[in-house]
Amino acid sequence: MRRTPVALGVLIAVAVVAVQALLIPLFAGPAAxxxxxxxxxxxxxxxxVAAQVAAQLAAAHPGAFVITTVADPAAADASIRDRAVYGAIVVTPAGPEVHVASAASPxxxxxxxxxxxGLGPDVAVRDVVPVDPDDARGAxxxxxxxxxxxxxxxxxVLVFLLVSRRAARLAALLAxxxxxxxAGAAVLIYWLGVLPGAYLAVAGALALTTLAVAAAMTGLAAVLDRGGLxxxxxxxxxxxxxLSGIPAAPELLPQPWGxxxxxxxxxxxxxxxxxxxxxxxQGAAAAVTVLSAYALGGLVLVLAGRRGLSPRPAVVAAEVAPELVPAR
Known part of the structure; x- marks a missing residue:
């Protein structure tokens, strides 16, 4: 049954509102x-003493923390720099201290x-790995x-729509x-100053991330056409x-979504x-594995998928039987 333009318009409105109703809790739910x-x-x-403090912290905040006890402040700071923990409660003769890494998550x-x-008044705080001074809140x-x-x-999307040959798609994605x-590393480090340095390492991380997203998009489209997009x-x-946890931390999101x-x-x-x-x-191995899987998987799908978009019926008719296509 052929739909009228009004019915089609209403159907589109209903579909968009349904998607909107799903997206609002998807974004607002974790943030709230x-x-x-x-x-x-x-x-x-x-x-x-460490065991006592750990028990006190666990009792005050059930389910909030996975607590590891270490021997001294140096071991605590090493665990923070290795990204094994987000921070530490350090017991000293002068009283407890809190060691944090705002670079991991402000x-x-x-x-x-x-x-x-809750451990006592005037608890000293030490930022072991601070964020860049030009991005004090990490925003x-x-x-x-x-x-x-x-x-x-x-x-x-553009590589899939505008580049038809597989080899050319691979070259475009890698380039x-x-x-x-x-470019991204130069902007973040030298222009905006929101990252402290390590230009080549940052550039490599951004390159792998962008390749993972772009190659996966092109690869899905090469196999599933526009449905893949x-x-x-x-x-x-x-x-x-x-669900990225970038503004805060994955462990702060409702699980298992983080x-x-x-x-x-x-x-x-x-x-x-x-x-x-x-x-x-430190702590990058799992992320590198995930991104590499998306990047390589996307490139494989590019090679395995169709070379270009399926031509539209009018284009096929014009090529096969041009005399049947009305002149404009």
Missing amino acids: NLAPRDLPVAVAGPPQ TVAQLLTQAAA GFGAGFLPLAITSLLAG YAGLAGL ALGAVVMFLVGNA EVGQWLPIGAGGTLLRSVAYFDG
Whole structure:
């Protein structure tokens, strides 16, 4: 049955509103329910005292922390720099201290400071790995990462729509990723100053992230046509952005969604960028594995998929039987 233009318009409106109703809780739900959930932290000090502080912290915040006890402040700081924990409660003769890494997450650093306030008055706070001074709240990190995800999505779509040959698609995707990494690192480090340095490492992290998104988009489209573009946009960008944990930390999101976000390119890319920019690559192995899987998988799909868009019926008719196509 043929739909009237009015019915079609109403159907489109209903479909868009239905999608909107799903997207609002997808984005607002995790943001409204940020709280530590199995957040890795350390407690440093003499064994008996450290155990007592750990028990006190666990009782005051059930389910919030995964607590590891270490021998001394140096071991606690080493665990923070290795990204094994987000912070530490350090017991000293002068009283407890809180060691945090705002570079890992300014939000978590603030939460740990607040949690330690229950240990006593005037608890000293030491930032072991601080954020860049030009990005004191860490807002520039997340804001600067999102445009890379958008442009990578767009690059994947354009390569599929405008480049028909498989080899040319591969070349376009690799060229885009390399240039995006170099340019993005230059902007974040030298122009905006929201990252402290390590230009080549940051460029490499951005290149792998952008390749993962763009290649996966082109690869899905090469196999599933325009349906692949829709699937990639929904899963990698809409869902991936909402669950990335970049503004806060994956462990602050409702579970298992924080973990799911780390299996998608945007979440993994954010983790990788933090690791190479601030922690000398510590804690980056899982993110590199995830991003490499998307990048290589996307390139394989490009090779396995169709060379170009399926021509429209009018184009086929014009090529096969031009005498049947009315002259304009």
